[in-house]
Amino acid sequence: MRSLAILSAFLLAAIGASTQASAEDAPHAHAFPSSDIALVVPFGRGGATDTLFRVIAEQAQRHLNTSIITMNMAGNGATLGSQFVKQADPDGYTLLGSHQTIDLAYIAGLSDYSHDAFAPIALLTRTVNIPATTPGHTLTQASDIAAYVEQHPGELLVGIIPSSTDHFFWLHFFEQAGIAPANIQFVRYPDTGAQVVALLGGELDLAMLNLPSAGALFERGALVPLGVANDTRLSALPEVPTLTEQGIALINTTDRGLFAPRDTPPERLERLAQAFEQALQQPALVETLQHAHGSYVDFMPREAYGRYLDDRYDQLQRLADTMGFER
Template identity: 50%
Template sequence: MMRTTLCLATTVAALSLVSSLNLTNTARANDFPTQDIRLVIPYGPGGATDIIFRLISQEAERDLGVSIVPVNMAGAGATLGSRNVKDSRPDGHTLLGSHDTIALSKLAGMVDYSYDAFEPIALLTQTINIPTAHANHEVQSADQIADYVHENPGQVRFSMIPSSTDHFFWAQFFQEVGIDMADVRLVGYPDTGEQVSALMAEEIDFAMFNLPSGGAFFEDGTFRPLGVAHPERLDSLPDVPTLRELGIEMDHSTSRGIFAPKGTPQEVLDIIAAAYGQALENENLQSRIENEFGSVVRFLAGDDYLEFLEENEAALSAAAENIDFQN
């Protein structure tokens, strides 16, 4: 079973937090939920975000006593789904399962709202991001990228999906290692599949992947992981150092959580958070999240989640200063 020390620590913390979110008689007196819950996922079916939310929700509905019905609502850079939930009745029966894209969309000028347009319920998982090269590339680890760019100004190609997580990843990485954005070529692709194909064809030098998107290619040697943007090494990549081990003070992950429309009562938020926290105590579910999707379970709710989102948005805002969203 793939299990990082952080995962173990946060799972223990989750047990304590779930206990503090026990369903009280007062909350149950409100008779929530009174119907099935609609979980809007602002992406198409089959991706890591879709599957992870479905897996956890199937377990969480056992505690809630109603079905949690996933609704894929892709479009408009994941803002079609988020806007639908934002404008829904704040009664807890419509939720949003999303990640950092909520803040990214505002920073990119796509929408005029961010996390503060919702009631954050709980952080569930984090998928660790990994800078990657094709197997024939001369760069062997992430701490060599800056020198390679300085030796080949204007020639080094980095793939990204405009205004998405990897766009911000590279902006933050360049800032951390001292690379001038004017010295690199950012090549935009519509989706991860196109990026995989481009790196296979050696049309680009570097891409940002994670275990769901790149794990099979790391395993067969097609791609080379250059470092792990996480405080600790991943059990599935034990020989790949963290960026911090390489002298790059940077962590980066895709952080998935549950949100409700603004104004949803706190007792309802607590009931939902407790159900999802209880779901994440399931060891088989933890194993699937970690082994199949290269993610760590990290449950935060209440003020802890609010603080996490504030720090997350501040870091993304700093990275956005180095991004020209018009290009």
């Protein structure tokens, strides 16, 4: 009996110690984040997506009390990086910063997954897209392109990242401008940076750019914006007319948001969304995004963003069917 009493006392003491240790460790066990976060950008360094996510992440990490490490993982129509995140542990420490390319790659048959393969965190920004050329080119505004193609069928060289937003932009632009894509030579590049280099080197006639990727080049006169795909002119390019002003009914933005692996815990998604929302409430950052990068803050939390992605996918699919968008 005495041995049984001693054993019982020992077990009770052990249980009590374990309970106390668990209570003490609980806050640490559930703290998030407790280490650096990797933000994968599925495009090369220096492009619009890379530029925007870096400047926003720099502010957001201050609200997470940890570092956000931006990793460029370009390749295979932006699916190399998204595939990496899709297969990562769903713990909130590996994120994807991307846009419509996730669905466009799926619609084009380049990948076997759409945005449904991820947990949406938040929509962050919309960036106005800009058709651009080089100084001294025959084209001086977007409305000149149709006549140029009619006079030089099959000669216009247009840069694209296959199945990405710029590929879709051009197909939509040509549809609205009454230009047959068969009369265009599409030249494929792995990322926006490569297109900029090619355009500067005279290897292309046109590329779809924007202020994050080419604003400094526009300012220096190294590249020429032919129009802005927005309902109003951009404050950074007040002399450049919208496409609508030029008779081309096209408003086109690249909508960038954050994604996580599918089964990431909701409370971690909320924590991440909150940090990025707080970052995008900083007036200085909003000013930089709008005036320096031609991008508008349009924060949308994860559930609303999920619904938006579903609706946007349906729109993209309908347009893709109309335009024959394929790999």
